[in-house]
Amino acid sequence: MQPIHVRATPGHYQCQNGVLDELPDRLKEGGFRNIFIIHGEKSWEAARHYIPELSQFHAAFSKYRGECSYTEIERQAELGRLHDADLVIGVGGGKVLDVAKAVANELTIETALIPTLASTCAACTPLSVIYTDRGEFVRHIVYPRSTHLVLVEPEILLHSPSSFLRAGIGDTLAKWYEARSIIETLPSLSVPIQFAYFAAKSCRDTLLEHGEQALKDQKDGNLSESFIKVIETNLLTGAMVGGFGDQYGRVAGAHAVHNALTHQPETHSFLHGEKVAYGILAQLALEEKWEEIKDLLPFYELVELPTSLGALGIHEEESFKKAESISQYATKKEESIHITKHVRKDELLEAITKLEAKAKISSK
Numbered sequence: 041m042q043p044i045h046v047r048a049t050p051g052h053y054q055c056q057n058g059v060l061d062e063l064p065d066r067l068k069e070g071g072f073r074n075i076f077i078i079h080g081e082k083s084w085e086a087a088r089h090y091i092p093e094l095s096q097f098h099a100a101f102s103k104y105r106g107e108c109s110y111t112e113i114e115r116q117a118e119l120g121r122l123h124d125a126d127l128v129i130g131v132g133g134g135k136v137l138d139v140a141k142a143v144a145n146e147l148t149i150e151t152a153l154i155p156t157l158a159s160t161c162a163a164c165t166p167l168s169v170i171y172t173d174r175g176e177f178v179r180h181i182v183y184p185r186s187t188h189l190v191l192v193e194p195e196i197l198l199h200s201p202s203s204f205l206r207a208g209i210g211d212t213l214a215k216w217y218e219a220r221s222i223i224e225t226l227p228s229l230s231v232p233i234q235f236a237y238f239a240a241k242s243c244r245d246t247l248l249e250h251g252e253q254a255l256k257d258q259k260d261g262n263l264s265e266s267f268i269k270v271i272e273t274n275l276l277t278g279a280m281v282g283g284f285g286d287q288y289g290r291v292a293g294a295h296a297v298h299n300a301l302t303h304q305p306e307t308h309s310f311l312h313g314e315k316v317a318y319g320i321l322a323q324l325a326l327e328e329k330w331e332e333i334k335d336l337l338p339f340y341e342l343v344e345l346p347t348s349l350g351a352l353g354i355h356e357e358e359s360f361k362k363a364e365s366i367s368q369y370a371t372k373k374e375e376s377i378h379i380t381k382h383v384r385k386d387e388l389l390e391a392i393t394k395l396e397a398k399a400k401i402s403s404k
Contacts, residue, residue: 044286046232047166047186049279050153055192055272057263060090060154066189067097067127070150074098076125078116078140083132083156086200090193091131091154100125108138109173117146127152127188133204134162134312135171141183142168150188158197158271159204159313160211163190164279175308177299180291186283190275197271198263203311205258208274209251210317210345215281216244217320218292221327225380226288236285239277246273252342287379293323293370296377297388300369304362306353310346317345318352325391326383333395348399349392363392 052066067075075097079087084103100123105112120128120143128147130140131154141162144151155163162169166186170178197205219240223233246269254270257263282290297319301307307315317340324333337347346352354362367389370377377383 041226042287044230044232044288046284046286048232048235048283049276050164050187050190052188053164053190053192053276055194055268055275057193057195059191060087060193061092063152063191064092064094064096066152066191067094070127070188072097072127072150074123074125075100075127075129076120076123076143077101077129077131078104078136078143079131080104080133080136080156083136086156086196087131087154087193090196098123104132104136104139106135107171107173107175108135108142108168109171110178111173112139113142113146113168113170117143120147120149125149129154131156133157134160134169137162138168138170141166141187142170142181145181145183152189152191153187154191154193155275156196157200157204157208158274159208159311161275161278161282163187163192163275165282167282171302175302177302182286192271192275194263194268194271198258198261198267202255202258205255205270205274206343206345207311207313207317209247209255209270209313209343210320211313212243212274212278213247214294214316214320215278215289216240217323218294219281219285219289221292221323222288222379223285232284232286233288236281236283236289239280239284240289243273243277243281246270246277248339251339255343291376292379293326293377293383294319296370296375297322297366299375300366301352303369304352304354304365306355306362310352314346315352318347318349321347321395322388322392323377325395326377326388328391330398333398348396350399359396360393363389363396367392 128144129152130137167182250266253266257267298315301315
């Protein structure tokens with residue numbers, strides 16, 4: 041076994057109504073003065089009414105341009121350097137927060153994150169997922185330290201588009217299926233890996249129990265217990281899987297399929313977690329866990345997660361050709377699908393083909 045590095049949680053995490061009122065105090069406690077705030081246009085509109093006056097700090101604001109790419113990271117890092125920033129604050133969804141973490145790492149300063157979506161665990165993970173400027177997956181980078189501060193205002197998330205919460209459910213559900221596939225092959229489990237396994241199982245159990253209700257409550261504007269449980273599972277518990285388990289708790293087959301799907305133009309309008317959700321089914325098909333797929337499908341239908349390539353915008357007449365392309369990319373030498381054993385392109389293609397055939401039958 042390779043050694044693991046535990047970066048289990050952010051240095052300081054809070055999720056409660058009005059928590060952003062505490063932001064100035066948290067910044068003063070950290071001794072920060074020159075703050076560099078990276079935000080998206082929609083995310084800033086969603087969050088700005090909750091963020092208090094920051095005039096006591098030397099603050100600069102920079103709008104994110106749409107991708108967590110090397111180009112965008114370099115651009116933002118140069119702006120932060122010109123500002124002599126001692127803290128990067130990210131306000132937005134997963135890609136904005138990943139840019140903020142990458143910039144802070146480049147400048148060797150701390151990060152504070154304010155998520156406006158619960159679509160990934162980006163707010164609480166010490167890593168960034170890097171894409172091309174066209175939105176195609178490149179790699180993920182794990183940083184040597186955790187985020188300094190994460191403040192979650194649940195009212196912001198309650199009024200976010202439900203598609204992002206749904207995608208977050210798909211992305212976080214994968215924590216169990218991917219971590220299990222890795223951890224259960226290990227000859228023995230260290231204490232951190234045991235915690236990662238427990239956190240992954242908690243993700244699955246919480247989402248299956250509360251996911252549907254959380255989406256209904258969000259639609260009704262009800263800041264319910266189910267809604268809070270789901271957003272914190274997506275943001276915090278999901279991050280703890282990799283935070284404790286490191287390479288044994290991060291990504292496996294489901295994310296490899298996601299990465300391949302990002303190279304299919306038809307899927308670019310779909311969210312990260314929607315593609316990961318399909319990746320879960322593909323991974324389970326590869327593992328020949330058909331009963332688990334059967335058990336998952338009703339939940340997918342209830343929360344409207346994709347169960348076929350067709351549900352991701354790929355036309356039926358193109359599905360086999362696209363499945364070949366997806367299988368080719370997902371089984372590249374450097375991909376995470378190989379983390380427990382080498383997987384050949386034809387093995388994954390056969391699994392996806394069988395999965396698509398079952399999806400076609402079940403839709404009739």
